[in-house]
Amino acid sequence: MILKWFFDRVAALLGLLALWPVFIVVLMLIKVKMPDGPAIFRQQRVGKDGRLFTCHKFRTMTVRHSGSTVSVAGDSRITPLGAVLRHYKIDELPGLWDVLIGKMSFVGPRPDVPGYADRLVGKDREILKLRPGITGPATLKYRLEDEMISDYVKEKQHSGDKRTAQEIAEEYNNQVIYPDKVRINRYYIEHYSFIRDIQIIVCTVLGKKMKFNGELI
Numbered sequence: 001m002i003l004k005w006f007f008d009r010v011a012a013l014l015g016l017l018a019l020w021p022v023f024i025v026v027l028m029l030i031k032v033k034m035p036d037g038p039a040i041f042r043q044q045r046v047g048k049d050g051r052l053f054t055c056h057k058f059r060t061m062t063v064r065h066s067g068s069t070v071s072v073a074g075d076s077r078i079t080p081l082g083a084v085l086r087h088y089k090i091d092e093l094p095g096l097w098d099v100l101i102g103k104m105s106f107v108g109p110r111p112d113v114p115g116y117a118d119r120l121v122g123k124d125r126e127i128l129k130l131r132p133g134i135t136g137p138a139t140l141k142y143r144l145e146d147e148m149i150s151d152y153v154k155e156k157q158h159s160g161d162k163r164t165a166q167e168i169a170e171e172y173n174n175q176v177i178y179p180d181k182v183r184i185n186r187y188y189i190e191h192y193s194f195i196r197d198i199q200i201i202v203c204t205v206l207g208k209k210m211k212f213n214g215e216l217i
Helices: 002-033 082-086 095-100 124-128 137-141 145-158 165-190 194-206
Strands: 039-045 052-058 105-107 133-135
Touching: 002 052, 002 095, 002 194, 052 095, 095 133, 095 165, 095 194, 105 194, 124 165, 133 137, 133 194, 137 165, 137 194, 145 165
Parallel strands: 105 133
Antiparallel strands: 039 052
16 A cells, blocks of 8 residues: 555646646636636545545535535536536546545545445445545446436436436435445455556546456446
8 A cells, every 4th residue: 555655645746737727727717607606615525544534626516505415417506617527527636635635545435425424334334444536446437427317317207206306316326326336445445456546547537448346337
């Protein structure tokens, strides 16, 4: 893990130095297109050893909203610019700062909000032994998670389900997606490989798929 720690710090610093023009452009776009709040979204997430930390992203939603942490494609809370940032994962770039200061890693389980992290029991809590990642095998598999949930919602509503879109989305996330992410992250921890970390980063940047635990993600 020493190599992982060293790589995270160096790569995060280089990434911030190389991408600062992108940060400036995105910050300006957010201030112009979404002037009702800050450009950087901050939220408490569960990190290594279950400790809370402040996660940073580019803001993609309206400021004045309330609702679930589960979002779907076309969610009225997500602005048009925000949808683009989320689709291409540009909203995750401020996470480089969280990696640089040691709160996150490039590769690892995604940081959960406290309510979801509390669901981890038994051996599943081993996921909290690692720093959460900007990307990871579960992130690769569910890179289009918003669209996947949206398709499921439409299918259920087409078949006559009278529940709200948010209720259906939360059911799908809680019963299907989240348990599968836990399974994938458990395997990642139990079969850790720095070379696989590099492969995951490359596939994330290039939008490619890779073989992981016998499945294509």
